[in-house]
Amino acid sequence: MTILKGSCHCGNIQFEVHTGLRDIVKCNCSLCSRKNALMAQAEPEEFVLVSGEDSLGLYQWNTGVARHYFCKNCGIYxxxxxxxxxxxxxxxxCIEGVDKDNITEFTQVDGRSFSVTKED
Ligand SMILES: [Zn+2]
Structure with missing residues (x-):
């Protein structure tokens, strides 16, 4: 089984993804466009937070359902x-050994249209 290892910049937050890189997206909502992050997806049982629970910052906006985590120490999403x-x-x-700039196949998600609160 593929296990991807991920971490924030300072290393406080360590996680594992028990599947390969899957469903890679970029999103144009007002939050994601600021983060400019390339994101992949994992089912709940495939995502394991190994350490750093105390360092997790939580940001919620809009409907408040999505939970956006970042490191309180280094600021990395x-x-x-x-x-x-x-x-x-x-x-x-954040994934070890992955150069995101070499990933050319991803889906552009129109998150801006799904946001309940439109900022623009
Ligand atoms: Zn950190």
Whole structure:
């Protein structure tokens, strides 16, 4: 089985993804476009937070259903719990041995249109 290892910049947050890189997306909602993150997805049982629970910051906005996690120490977005589908998405750039700039196949998601509160 593939196990991807991920971490934030300072290393406080460590996670594993027990599946390969899957369903890679970029999203244009007002939050994701600021993060500019390339994200992949994992089912709840495939995403394991190994360490750093104390370092997890939580950001919620809009409907408040999605839970956007980041490291309180280094500020890096690691993963989030999605609103539109009950699963995790995580920051591909946090995964060991993956150069996100070499990933050319991903889906551009029109999250801006799904946001209940439109900012623009
Ligand atoms: Zn950190």
């Amino acid at each position: 690691t993963h989030h719990w999605r609103r539109s589908k009950p699963c995790f998405a995580y920051n591909v750039a």
